[in-house]
Each structure stands twice: as structure tokens, then as C-alpha cells.
């Protein structure tokens with residue numbers, strides 16, 4: 016029987032689901048899968064994107080772990096495709112590769128002043144608070160008033176992490192170094208800006224409602240933002256999610272806040288709708304001093320248009336959560352405009368030759384762009400795997416498919432790779448660190464330390 020030697024690059028949910036689906040499906044050949052992951056820990060953005068105070072979502076890790084624990088997938092952690100292992104290596108040892116490398120950087124927002132000191136991408140902030148080994152280890156929360164640009168769930172995560180009192184994050188897996196910074200935070204007011212109206216935002220109800228449940232944080236919404244046109248009223252009537260989002264926001268209009276001379280909380284989270292950022296102003300030292308925005312209004316086609324009315328809100332730091340963006344991989348076609356690997360249902364496509372690239376596949380956020388929840392990566396992987404299986408005639412012909420050759424190659428290159436047992440060791444170590452303090456775990460952050468514990 017033929018044996019498919021498959022490499023999967025990226026051990027986030029997309030890569031793990033792809034392996035799971037292939038191993039479980041009925042097929043006419045055996046399979047041996049190697050999963051390459053640049054970090055010493057698997058699970059991608061579930062570990063390094065989902066906020067620490069979302070334990071229910073982090074719980075998806077249990078299902079992903081069960082897949083890895085079945086014993087028929089090998090993990091090579093701390094191995095980066097493009098430097099530690101190349102396309103030529105993969106062609107020599109495998110019949111095909113699936114890229115599941117996700118999207119880890121911030122999409123650009125080109126407005127004047129956006130690169131000033133004190134202006135950050137959400138991806139950097141998220142990586143910091145989730146203890147990503149490659150993120151900066153220090154962060155300063157030294158401004159009382161901060162801005163967050165964006166009307167999606169990542170903007171809500173960032174705003175919540177900035178507004179929430181550190182002590183309320185203590186039971187979570189927030190790293191110690193992050194906790195200490197949050198504990199001494201100067202933030203009192205978080206302003207979230209989105210260019211659309213309340214009936215057009217991409218927040219999901221659960222995540223929005225959670226903001227209003229924070230202890231000692233007042234929600235502040237502004238009456239002028241709720242003058243709905245016919246399109247907004249129709250959207251609320253037609254779509255249950257929009258209706259619930261509206262209901263939550265309307266309930267906050269009734270709460271005591273700075274707007275109606277009520278509100279006693281020590282922190283406030285303001286939601287500004289119809290606010291299109293146009294410029295970041297700076298002080299004499301070049302640091303963020305304010306966000307200039309233009310009021311927008313509905314354009315009668317479900318979008319927005321500028322009104323010409325310009326306003327400024329003073330903020331000492333600014334976080335932009337306007338989307339994530341994929342990164343190019345050596346030897347793999349890349350669509351610079353959309354930040355994805357060009358593909359047809361997961362079969363990688365080379366725009367120059369206008370042909371499918373044999374043996375090369377994509378799945379997850381690098382395949383379809385950084386939208387959608389973890390669950391969506393499963394259906395996505397199913398589509399990619401279906402093509403991989405049907406394409407048997409065009410797989411590569413590896414010179415050396417021996418399973419022992421890859422670990423030998425990595426060792427010969429001096430790469431300190433980690434395996435599944437190593438991950439179990441690190442996982443147990445983190446949980447043990449947290450246990451005496453009733454914490455879910457305490458993440459080990461420096462890469463060298465993660466590797467040392469894994470390889471002990």
C-alpha cells in the first residue's frame with residue numbers, strides 16, 4: 016500500500032484539524048504526518064491570540080491535544096519553515112505539504128502619525144499579554160486615556176484587557192510579567208473608535224456583553240450615535256445577532272455613566288461609533304497625544320460616508336485593531352494584496368504561471384484570510400484534505416521518505432527541536448507553577464526556557 020508522507024507547517028487549529036481529518040477519513044493509502052511548528056508550544060492563536068480571560072475558548076486546546084495525543088502525528092516544535100527547514104528539504108522527504116501558518120501581524124492603517132511613539136498594533140499587544148516568546152517582554156501602560164481603533168472582536172479583547180482590573184485576571188493564565196504591568200496601569204479611560212454605526216459593527220453579542228460585566232468599569236455610549244436610518248432599522252429587524260448587539264448597547268444607554276451625571280466606577284470604557292480615524296496627533300516629544308476623527312453617517316447603501324465634521328479626543332496611547340495579515344513564506348506563492356497564499360479550495364495556485372502548484376496546499380487563516388472563528392478552520396481543512404487525497408497522481412516523488420531522516424537532518428543542523436513529550440513536560444510544568452496560587456497555569460515565556468524544559 017502507498018504511504019503518504021505529509022508535512023504540515025503550523026500547529027495551530029488549522030494544521031491540527033487537517034491532520035485529524037486526514038487520519039480519520041476512509042482512504043486507500045497509509046499516512047504518516049509530521050507537524051512543523053516554529054514555536055516550542057503548539058495551538059497557534061488559541062494559545063497566543065485568544066485572551067487569557069476566555070478560558071472556555073482556551074478549552075478548545077483539550078480537543079486539539081487529544082488529536083496530538085493519539086500517537087500517530089509527530090511534532091517538530093521550535094522548527095521554522097524557511098530557515099530551519101526549506102521547500103527543497105520537504106520535497107526530498109515528503110509527498111506533499113500543507114501550509115497552515117495563520118496570520119500573525121497587523122494589517123496596515125495608513126493615516127498620518129500612526130507610527131508615532133505610543134501607537135501600537137493590536138497583534139503586538141495581544142502577543143505581549145498572551146506571553147508570546149517573540150514579543151517584547153516589557154510594556155508601559157502609563158497613559159490615563161487610551162484609544163482603540165476597530166469594530167471587531169479583537170478590538171473588544173484589547174479594550175477589555177486595557178480596562179479590566181488586573182486582580183480580576185489573576186485566576187487566568189496571564190503571565191506574571193504581564194500581570195505586574197497591568198497591576199500598575201495608569202489607564203482610567205479606554206475609547207473605542209469605529210467608523211460604522213451600532214447596527215453595522217462586527218462584534219459578536221457574547222464578547223460585547225462581557226464588557227458590561229467588568230467590575231468597577233462603567234460603559235459609556237453616546238445618544239447621538241443611535242439615530243438609526245431605515246437601513247439600520249431593517250438590519251436590526253432582520254438579523255438576530257444585530258438585534259442582540261443593539262439590545263446590549265441600548266441597555267448601556269440607560270446605565271448611570273459620566274454622560275448622565277452618574278457612574279461611580281474608577282474606569283470607563285467609551286464606545287464611539289460613526290468615527291473614522293484620520294490622524295494621530297503627537298506632543299512635542301513625538302508621542303501620541305490624540306486621535307482626530309471624522310464623523311461619518313450612513314450612505315444609504317449599508318456603508319458610511321464622511322460628514323466633514325472633525326473631532327479630536329485626547330489619548331496618550333493608541334492601539335489599532337483593524338485586522339491581521341498573513342506573511343509570505345519562502346518558495347510559496349503569496350498574494351501581497353490580501354496577505355494569503357493564493358489557492359483554489361486549498362490547492363496552491365501560482366499566479367505567474369496560472370497553474371496549480373503540485374504537492375502544495377494551504378489551510379486556515381493563511382488560506383482564506385484572517386476572518387472566522389476557530390471552528391471555521393475545521394470545515395476549511397476538510398476542503399483542503401479532500402483535494403490532497405484526490406490529487407494522489409500529482410504528489411511529489413521524494414528521494415528519501417524514511418521517517419528517521421527528518422530528525423537526523425534537524426539534529427545535523429543543530430536545531431534544538433521539541434517533540435510531543437517535550438510539550439507535555441512544558442505543559443505540566445506551567446500547570447504546576449500555577450497550582451499553588453490557584454491559577455490555571457503560569458506560562459513560561461522566554462523561548463530558551465521553554466525549549467530547555469521541553470528537552471529536559
Ligand SMILES: Cc1cc2nc3c(=O)[nH]c(=O)nc-3n(C[C@H](O)[C@H](O)[C@H](O)COP(=O)(O)OP(=O)(O)OC[C@H]3O[C@@H](n4cnc5c(N)ncnc54)[C@H](O)[C@@H]3O)c2cc1C
Pocket residue numbers: 024025026027028029030051052053054057058059060061064065066069072094095096097115116117118119141169172339344378379380381386387388389390392
Ligand atoms: C486576538 C485574537 C483573538 C481571538 N479570539 C478568538 C476567540 O475567542 N474564539 C475563536 O473562535 N477564535 C478566536 N480567534 C480566531 C482564531 O484564533 C483563528 O480562527 C485560528 O487561530 C486560525 O487558525 P490557524 O491555524 O489558521 O492560524 P494560527 O492559530 O495562527 O496558527 C498558525 C501556526 O503556524 C505557525 N507558523 C507560522 N509561520 C510558521 C513557519 N514559518 N514555520 C513553522 N510554523 C509557523 C504559528 O506559530 C502558529 O502556531 C482570535 C484571533 C485573534 C487574532
